Amino acid sequence: MSDDNSKRLTIYDLAQLAQSSPSTVSAVLNGTWQQRRISHKLADRILALAHAEGYSINMQARALRRERSGIVGMIVPMYDNRYFSSIAQAFEAEARRRGLFTIVSCTNRDPEQEREAARMMLAYRVEHLVCTGATAPDAIAEMCAAAGVPCLNLDLPGTRAPSVISANREGALRLTLAILDRLAAAGKPEQPVLFIGGRGEDHNTRERVMGFRQARRSRGLDTSDTDVLICGYEADRAQVAFQDYVERLGGPPGALFINSTISLEGIVRWLRLRGYDLDAIVLGCFDWDPLAAAFHPRLMMARQDVPAMIERVFELIDEPAKARNRRVEVLPTLIGV
Amino acid sequence: MSDDNSKRLTIYDLAQLAQSSPSTVSAVLNGTWQQRRISHKLADRILALAHAEGYSINMQARALRRERSGIVGMIVPMYDNRYFSSIAQAFEAEARRRGLFTIVSCTNRDPEQEREAARMMLAYRVEHLVCTGATAPDAIAEMCAAAGVPCLNLDLPGTRAPSVISANREGALRLTLAILDRLAAAGKPEQPVLFIGGRGEDHNTRERVMGFRQARRSRGLDTSDTDVLICGYEADRAQVAFQDYVERLGGPPGALFINSTISLEGIVRWLRLRGYDLDAIVLGCFDWDPLAAAFHPRLMMARQDVPAMIERVFELIDEPAKARNRRVEVLPTLIGV
DNA sequence: TGGTGTTGCACAATCGGTTGTGCATTTTTG
């Protein structure tokens, strides 16, 4: 190890130590030395020296000169949720495989924070920006367009950028059918089924409601507006809305289509605290959580296929031409049916 | 908006447009223009121009010249876990408040990936590096030391860097006491209590086992080695180890101290699939998950105090002198007791 | 032996901000 008495080692320092030139050192260290006809001997010497002295390249300098940062950015609403965190994790893993460095920002579903995060990412000259669960994806898409940076939406449709989303309608349809089957098997096919959770402005929620209604219609059931509670995702909201519903109905519905694990939390908490037997109610949740599955094996879940979605994202990244405002849908898989 | 016909706008372009000089533009844009006695009028004109043209600073250039990146790095083993993801989220939020940009890497508890992530972070010239749940924290600390970058450990003690950890022993002691109380209240104080999950090389696990034993000793109970199953954290491992234990014992123990929500997943899955009533077993878990709480209100959990831990981390960052290999412990809070 | 080709490397410009310094103007002071 070198003495770190003052500054970090640069290629100029190495050049001096190796009695060579900065350009040669640079070529050796970035692997282009063969093209530059640097002798094997000198290359070895420089590599050994760099290693011995603990040289670390300065990525800012490289990025500046190359006019390529090697960074991809991702904006997520939050981490502490199995869905978004697995998205971030899968994205980072795939980016790493491609030699790209990932930066992720968490914007709490706040449009202002989203804009600010996008601004920073563009300032760091990300080569691609992927937005997940943003509230204002088009604003970000426009910033990216102005900067000439390709932008993708994940889990949300944007009008101004290509997007990869779950097949929300089809997934919801299948989940609903599974719920109805379970209800019929339990001998109570006529009991009410409640759709709860999500937001009205949210495209995913709207699609899922449509799938829900469509599935019921295919079974000859009509869906009253009072059986669709779009109360927000938050656990507490869902809990309050559900309690209202149960009080109006005089008891819990026969089955529930719960639109996210967050809402599931509120519903289950309420049911358990009131002493209801979860096994007596058919539960389906659009989204997946392994702990929920462990606690309630009969819980049906539409698990969004994160690995496949990330794969599609990179396919769109690879072929920007093909991507032109396309929308790719990925079918979630049903768990516990 | 400008025509983005070719490249991104630079301060040189702005200087030309404003009939001024790059240094003036730079000063105006980074807020030091008053010190440089730039007139208010000119500053306003340049700001308006920059805004109109959608100028975005190049952080690589700034970082290179300033020799300060404004970036802090964090290494976590994984995201898709409530504990680590909330750590990442809290860290990013606090860093943002301080005008720092955060980059997080997820290294899957793999020492090689950890080294690689640290190397990259140092190449990006992070100003601080915080390691959480790393398997080889000291290796990273040494890399940082060689680079002259302050390094902190979070949730793990390192010998070569200051660290912030949960008060594992005290937390485990309190959780165990709560478990024993619950067991006594259920009228079966003599039933076996099993400690399960975690890794032997893991400092946190060792401390928690000590707290567990200590609590039992304080109640006059001895702890047999067969009642401590250090089988790894993974759900499947815990499940298999637990099944073995139950088969040896001829039935489930009266109570369980489960060392992580990951292990909890395996245990609960097994119990439920075998048809056991969770309410008949006293369950305590070192770590917290809101969905688990919803499904099983009587589950006791030691919730690690992430906000407080992050606060301590930044205190150590602020006062490097004070930090000198200190170890700060933060008491987890008991949920559901 | 002179010309051509190849090998092996160094030079210097460049990426886009930052910042110490210098120098005209203008204003203030005695």
Add this chain to the structure above:
DNA sequence: CAAAAATGCACAACCGATTGTGCAACACCA
């Protein structure tokens, strides 16, 4: 009204890597 001080800005040298280009030295061929 001259000297001193303040104002307002531009110049140019960086930061550390990349890369087009140039040019010795040597090999090869006729």
